[in-house]
Amino acid sequence: MNDATSRAGAGALQAEVLVAVFGVRPVTCTADPDRRSGRGELRLETLLWQRALEPEAGRWSLPGGVLLGTEDVDSSASRQLAEKVDLRRVTHLEQIGVFSEPGRSSGSRTIATAFLAVVPTPAATPGAATDDADLPADTRWHPVEKLPPMAFDHQQIIERAATRLRGKLSYTNIAFALAPEEFTIAELRQIYAAALGHDVDPTNLQRILTRRGMLTATGRTAPPGPTGGRPAALYRFTVTKYRVTDPFAAFRPRD
Secondary structure, three states: OOHHHHHHOOOOEEEEEEEEEEEEEEOOOOOOOOOOOOOOOEEEEEEEEEOOOOOOOOOEEOOEEEOOOOOOHHHHHHHHHHHHHOOOOOOEEEEEEEEOOOOOOOOOEEEEEEEEEEOOOHHHOOOOOOOHHHOOOOEEEEEOOOOOOEOOOHHHHHHHHHHHHHHHHHHEOOHHHHOOOOEOHHHHHHHHHHHHOOOOOHHHHHHHHHHOOOEEEEEEEOOOEOOEOOOOEEEEEOOOOOOEOOOOOOOOOOO
C-alpha cells in the first residue's frame, strides 16, 4: 500500500500518532551560574507547537500527524518529532495508549496512538539547547502544570503521559532518560523533585537508588560552586536502558 492509497481511504477513519515530549528544564533559560551547584530551579515541561491553520488555529498541539501507510507507529513517532519540532534524539520512547473517542477531532474520525518521549535535562548537558530560541518558530516548551489553550484532547494525553512518567520514577530506572550523563546527588534530587512535583530527600533518594544498584560513582567531582566548599561527587546511572527496578516501591512526599 502506498501513501496515496493510505490517504485516500482516510475519509471515514484516519490514524495519527501523537507524542508527549517531557524534559526537566530550568524555570528561566538564561545563563545561571548556580545551576551546577544545585540551586537553579527546575520544572517538568512538555514540548508543543502552535497550530497556524484551522481547525483549532492558534491553539497548541502535541507533535504528531497522520500515520503513513508505509510506516509503523514507532517509526512514525520518530518521524513526527523530527518533522514537526526538529527533535531528532530522545532518551526514552514508549507507547502509552490509544485515543479513539468519536468526535475527539474535527472532520473524519481519527484514532490516535499516543507516545511518551523523554529528553535529558539541558541544564547540565554540554551543548544542549537551553533556550526556546533554538526551536522552530512555532514550537515552545511549556510547564506541565500551566499549559496553554490546547487543541482537541491533547491536554488529556499530556496528563496521562505525565502520570505515567511520574509513576515509573518510583519503580523503574527511567530517570536515566531525564538526567545528564553525570550528575551530583543534589542535581539528581532536583530532577526527581521537578518531575514528581514534590520535594525529595537527597539522602533517602541516594540510599534507595544505591540499594537498587542504579547508581555508579564516577570517581570524579563537580567543579566547586561560587561559595566554595567540598566538591560534590559525580555519579552516573549504572544502566541506561529502561528496566523495572522495584515493582513495589514509591517515592512519596514526607509528612
